[in-house]
Amino acid sequence: MSSSLSEKIFRTILGAFGVFIVLLMFSVAIFLTVGAWPVIRHGLSDFVQTQTWNPVNGQFGALAVLFGTLVSSSIAIAIAAPLGVGAAIFLKELAPARVASVFSFLIEMLAAVPSVIFGLWGFFVLAPAIRDHVAPIFYPLGEYVPIFRGPSYGVGILTAGVVLALMILPTMAAIVREIFSAVPQHQREAALGLGSTRWEAVRVAVLAPSKPGILSAAVLATARALGETMAVTMVIGNRNAVSLSLFDPGQSMASLIANEYAEASDSRHIAALMAVGLLLLVISLVVNAVARIIAKRSAAKWK
Amino acid sequence: MEIATKKLLLEFMVTTQAKRKRKNIFANLVLSILAILAVSPLVAILGFLISKGIGALSWEFLTSLPAPYGESGGGMGHSIVGTFILVLFASLLGIPVGFGAGIFLAESSKESRFASIVRLCAEMLAGVPSIVVGLFAYFVAVLPFGGFSAFAGGFALSVIMIPVIARTSEEILRLVPVHVREAGLALGLPRWQVVMRIVLRGSRKGLFTAVLLAVARASGETAPLLFTALNSRLWSFSATQPISSLPVQIYTYATSPSEEWHQQAWGGALLLVLLVLGMSLFARFLFSGKKYGT
Amino acid sequence: MEHNGSYSGHNGSYSSHNGHVSLVGHGDNFESQTILESKDLDAWFGSHHVVKSVSLHFFSRTVSAIIGPSGCGKSTFLRCLNRMHEEIPGARAKGVVNFQGKNIYDMFSEPANVRRHIGMVFQKPNPFPAMSIFENVIIGLKLAGVKKGYVLNDIAEACLKQVGLWDEVKDKLSAPGLSLSGGQQQRLCIARALAMAPEVILMDEPTSALDPISTARIEELLVELKKTVSIVIVTHNMQQAARISDTTAFLLSGDLVEFGRTGEIFTNPRKSETERYITGRFG
Incomplete structure (x- = not known):
């Protein structure tokens, strides 16, 4: 075989794998669109504005799960962002090397824990703790502020948000640490050379230029939270309704599909679940893309 | 910079030293607490898994x-x-x-x-x-x-x-x-x-x-x-x-x-x-x- | 900065015990005030001994050069003079560095306070990228709690004028510091250091990343600056040391080989290693 022919064959085979990846991604989108077609051909605006989800009499609206997904993910990032950034600052900038490597290792391991394990722990440990110890503190406040209205059953939007926070925390911490690592040492020294304290040097030389990167990390972590399924399914309470109280049970897009798909037999029901899946796919991809755009814009600052 | 300004500046900076140092200590404290909070879920989850799960494991x-x-x-x-x-x-x-x-x-x-x-x-x-x-x-x-x-x-x-x-x-x-x-x-x-x-x-x-x-x-x-x-x-x-x-x-x-x-x-x-x-x-x-x- | 008397009432944390030191054996008596001196200073990276018992004097209102082949420990030595060396993991220093008669390695001495008096300019121009030209100059003061806008404006203008940058940037003070050319960035970094009103500025090969024209401007600037601030400069460029410095120290593998007035070192070195180095036979 001539070497140029073998070269060609090699390139073609590799190219075929590349084509496969592209086809795979497109077919995910296409199959979901086809599956959801009976619902989305009437337009999505009704679908996303209807709150009722009742398979028995064939009413399908995605408002409740959209709400549940957005609120639980927002709680998650509100907790995970400060924790992740704080941990990253401590580990990368302040802690002694040995402490930092132990902590980093533990955070890395947290990232490897499967979703169902978080769900199990959230369901048996965290949910009762929130029901018995956290929620009662807020009950008096709940009379005036609806988001704290009780009672808490343990499982609910807040519990889901907290579990999600733990799950996206390693992503957050790891990306932010990478961003800090990209800041050249001479920047820190420039700040220290002006007589700043360690903390001031971190603020001026490390945090300030990393702001866009941190934002991008937070968006990326949120994207992960939006699509997270098992842990949420186990702790969110699985009730298809919009409720203002964080202690109330709710439902996310992913948990709705996980709960109902295997038992769905009516074709309208399946199509509606597919439409929820499509919606989730589109939201995830858009949020991921936003994170990537922010990251690209802020990258390549250091020469 | 005028010598007089310089001197005033240096003296002023001495007055803020203690406050800056306190802020630094406070920030270190807060950040180390955040880091501990960040690793505690893993410890908690593993701890529960072991204490509850070990009894179930058998041949x-x-x-x-x-x-x-x-x-x-x-x-x-x-x-x-x-x-x-x-x-x-x-x-x-x-x-x-x-x-x-x-x-x-x-x-x-x-x-x-x-x-x-x-x-x-x-x-x-x-x-x-x-x-x-x-x-x-x-x-x-x-x-x-x-x-x-x-x-x-x-x-x-x-x-x-x-x-x-x-x-x-x-x-x-x-x-x-x-x-x-x-x-x-x-x-x-x-x-x-x-x-x-x-x-x-x-x-x-x-x-x-x-x-x-x-x-x-x-x-x-x-x-x-x-x-x-x-x-x-x-x-x-x-x-x-x-x-x-x-x-x-x-x-x-x-x-x-x-x-x-x-x-x-x-x-x-x-x-x-x-x-x-x-x-x-x-x-x-x-x-x-x-x-x-x- | 508060403008209502909070200037008064506090003395600087350093009293002046300025010693008088003469360099004996150098013909005419070179005599000046010592502002900074190291005594038996050692420094390590891990187990690597990079500065070996170096004792040196730096005089007020002079430019002092430290020369030597790469890896001789000159940068490390310089970084020990304002306790920057210890910021690198695994690095440590032992010995005495007296600034205006007080040991900066004293256990009660804060590295941050030391660096407020002994500023630093680095090899690569390193303005803060997220900040404008103006913010870059005054960031040290801002961190120190100086808040009054007109004080900051005045000082920024004075420092930018001092480094000869004012006319070039006065119309774009809010442009990012990184929008300047390399040589301008380095002058901006010098202005940033000057704004803290330091007594000494340490410079670690400040022109090695610059083109010859920018280098010449910085050299002129240093000669001008020494009227108000003492400068210690590490350089691998011997012509630069000869052109701008008053005293020169020659380091080789962590040892101080020779120290004296620049003219003497370059025309009449006492040690053969110095002679071989400055005549370009090694390094």
């Missing part, structure tokens, strides 16, 4: 089928076997395709338009929620074949594995120094032989790590299996039958009303975590330096 647990509802005893042997079978199926498709795409990306020039489309698709694929992968696999591998099956579950897991392997292996192959390739080409070897014999060989540890990470990830996935592999209460070695897996079985047990089954769920969870963290640890140990040729 019977590892080797037998579940006991009927309400009876104690029984085990998750069928789920352990099921997880291995599912991951095996997933690897059969996921590893070659993942590597193929990874090599393609690493071998194509940074400017190539097609390669950047492939890279973008791989990144998007990695961002697809796992439950959506399940829906997709249901359409592709369940509906046309008339039922839930181990094969469909394996397919779903492979879709999870492919972008992980592709992206990690590209990264690893890009670490190969240019002079290694050039040395091979200078010997008159065609490019495909340089890649297959020299580049891949030198990176084999890194590539193995990529597989290990993807397998660890796939072994813990639940959502894509819910309506592809489904679950089973029996031993199953067939590709065309529903099959049990550790994560799905844990989920089923955890959401059941039976106290005995909760026990089983904790035992299964401990086992799953040992398996997944073990693989991640091994991967980390193998490839801590991220250097070529190690």
Whole structure:
């Protein structure tokens, strides 16, 4: 075989794998669109504005799960962002090397824990703790502020948000640490050379230029939270309704599909679940893309 | 700057020294508390898993089928076997395709338009929620074949594995120094032989790590299996039958009303975590330096 | 900065015990005030001993050069003079560095306070990328709690004028610091250091990343600056040391080989290693 022919064959085979990846991604989108077609051909605006989800009499609206997904993910990032950034600052900038490597290792391991394990722990440990110890503190406040209205059953939007926070925390911490690592040492020294304290040097030389990167990390972590399924399914309470109280049970897009798909037999029901899946796919991809755009814009600052 | 201004400035800065120092100490304190908070969930989760799960682990647990509802005893042997079978199926498709795409990306020039489309698709694929992968696999591998099956579950897991392997292996192959390739080409070897014999060989540890990470990830996935592999209460070695897996079985047990089954769920969870963290640890140990040729 | 008397009431944390030191054996009596001196200073990276018992004097209102082949420990030595060396993991220093008669390695001495008096300019121009030209100059003061806008404006203008950058940037003070050319960036960094009103500025090969024209401007600037601030400069460029410095120290593998007035060192070195180095036979 001539070497140029073998070269060609090699390139073609590799190219075929590349084509496969592209086809795979497109077919995910296409199959979901086809599956959801009976619902989305009437337009999505009704679908996303209807709150009722009742398979028995064939009413399908995605408002409740959209709400549940957005609120639980927002709680998650509100907790995970400060924790992740704080941990990253401590580990990368302040802690002694040995402490930092132990902590980093533990955070890395947290990232490897499967979703169902978080769900199990959230369901048996965290949910009762929130029901018995956290929620009662807020009950008096709940009379005036609806988001704290009780009672808490343990499982609910807040519990889901907290579990999600733990799950996206390693992503957050790891990306932010990478961003800090990209800041050249001479920047820190420039700040220290002006007589700043360690903390001031971190603020001026490390945090300030990393702001866009941190934002991008937070968006990326949120994207992960939006699509997270098992842990949420186990702790969110699985009730298809919009409720203002964080202690109330709710439902996310992913948990709705996980709960109902295997038992769905009516074709309208399946199509509606597919439409929820499509919606989730589109939201995830858009949020991921936003994170990537922010990251690209802020990258390549250091020469 | 005027000498007088200078002196005033220096004196003023002395007045703020103590405050700045206090702020520094306070910030250090707050940040170290945040860091401790960030690692405490892992410790808490592992602690609970061990304390609740260790009692459930036994030879019977590892080797037998579940006991009927309400009876104690029984085990998750069928789920352990099921997880291995599912991951095996997933690897059969996921590893070659993942590597193929990874090599393609690493071998194509940074400017190539097609390669950047492939890279973008791989990144998007990695961002697809796992439950959506399940829906997709249901359409592709369940509906046309008339039922839930181990094969469909394996397919779903492979879709999870492919972008992980592709992206990690590209990264690893890009670490190969240019002079290694050039040395091979200078010997008159065609490019495909340089890649297959020299580049891949030198990176084999890194590539193995990529597989290990993807397998660890796939072994813990639940959502894509819910309506592809489904679950089973029996031993199953067939590709065309529903099959049990550790994560799905844990989920089923955890959401059941039976106290005995909760026990089983904790035992299964401990086992799953040992398996997944073990693989991640091994991967980390193998490839801590991220250097070529190690 | 508060403008209502909070200036008064506090004395600087350093009293002046300025010693008088003469360099004996150098013909005419070179005599000046010592502002900074190291005594038996050692420094390590891990187990690597990079500075070996170096004792040196630096005089007020002079430019002092430290020369030597790469890896001789000159940068490390310089970084020990304001306790910057210890910021690198695994690095440590032992010995005495007296600034205006007080040991900066004293256990009660804060590195941050030391660096407020002994500023630093680095090899690569390193303005803060997220900040404008103006913010870059006054960031040190801002951190120190100076808040009054007109004070900051005045000081920024004075410092930018001092480094000869004012006319070039006065119309674009809010442009990013990184929008300037390399030489301008380095002058901006010098202005940033000057704004803290330091007594000494340490410079670690400040022109090695610059083109010859920018280098010449910085050299002129240093000669001008020494009227108000003492400068210690590490350089691998011997012509530069000869052109701008008053005293020169020659380091070789962590040892101080020779120290004296620049003219003497370059025309009449006492040690053969010095002679071989400055005549270009090694290094």
